[in-house]
Amino acid sequence: MNTEVVGTSGVRIALRVEGAQNSRPLVFVHGWAQSSRAWAAQFADPALTERFRLVAMDLRGHGASDVPAAGYDDPRQWADDLAAVLDFAGPGAIVVGWSYGGLVLTDYLRVHGSARLGGIVLVGAITEIGRGRAGGKTGAVMRAALPAALSDDSGVAVPALVEFTRSMATGPVPGTYEQALLGASLAVPPAVRAALFKGDVESAGVLQAVDKPALVLSGTADAVVDPSAADYAAGKIPGAVQRWFVEAGHLPFVEDAGEFNSALRQFAGETGQ
Structure with a gap:
């Protein structure tokens, strides 16, 4: 099912939803220049959809959501957009944030604290942004894509985004999925792609204040977000459980979907209401 909610400043946030309405919600938040379709392997797994209510959002400026001119460097706008999604999903949601x-x-x-959450899962994720921020350290693939991937010249941006997409994973992923990732990146306006890199946000205190179960997942060979960013988050969040997908890249939920989905089910079960 496709639906939408209204985020901050009236921005429409598109949602993809699967599973029974009275099931525990799992809310998925995709990465830079992507969309809710990135979670196809999770939405196709009956072991998840028959037990949980899966809700995947398109970030503002991405997928089928509205594309406002500004606000991409404002933490409160992101926070309030996600709050609107959580209002729709229901209490006790586990939020899965990739990249x-x-x-x-x-x-x-x-902005809002953790009171409404049941737990958090970070997947190849950054938690900070800005020069020298340990929680936002990028890898060689991300660095190689910039600044070309931000250009409004298709002759410059398209080759960079093709190479970036191909290099997300360390092993083969379905060709149709890889092309869907590329299509999602190209559908995000260049100005939005660039705007997401603006800002300087430090998060040590935020992570140290987390009082809900947390799972930090990362591929050992992730070259988009440096694996040290996962170490940073896991080291700051009290009681966080860290798990590595050996030799996986930036797409462990595709590269090893069965193991990823099993880890997610186990974590959600252990943090059950």
């Missing part, structure tokens, strides 16, 4: 989605989740915690 830039980890920063959106951290912004939510910064």
Whole structure:
């Protein structure tokens, strides 16, 4: 099912929803220049959809959501967008933040705290942004894509985004899925792609204040977000459980979907209401 909610400043936030309405919600937040379709392997798993209510959002400026001219460097706007999604999903949600989605989740915690959450999952995620921020350290693949991937010249941006997409994973992923990732990136306006890199946000205190169960997942060979960003988050969040997907890259939920989904089910079960 596709639906939408209204985020901050009246921005429409598109949602993809699967599972029974009275089931415990799992809310998925995608990464930079992507969309809710990134979670296809989770939405296709009956072991998840028959037990939980899956809600995946398109961030503002991405997918089928509205594309406002500004606000991409404002933590409160991200926080309030996610708050609107959580209002729809229901209490006790476990929020899964991948890549830039980890920063959106951290912004939510910064503004609204953790009272409404059942737990958090960070997947190849950043939790900070800005030069020298340990929680936002990027890898060689991300650095190689910039600044070309931000250009409004298709002759410059398209090759960079093709190479970036191909290099997300360390092993093969379905060709249709890889092309969907590329299509999602190209659908995000260049100005939005660039705007997400603006800002300087430190999150040590936010992470240290987390009082809900937390799971930090990362591929050991992630070259988009440096694995040290996962170490940073896991080291700051009290009681966080850290798990590595050996030799996986930036897409462990696709590269090893069965193991990823099993880890998610186990974590959600252990943090059951």
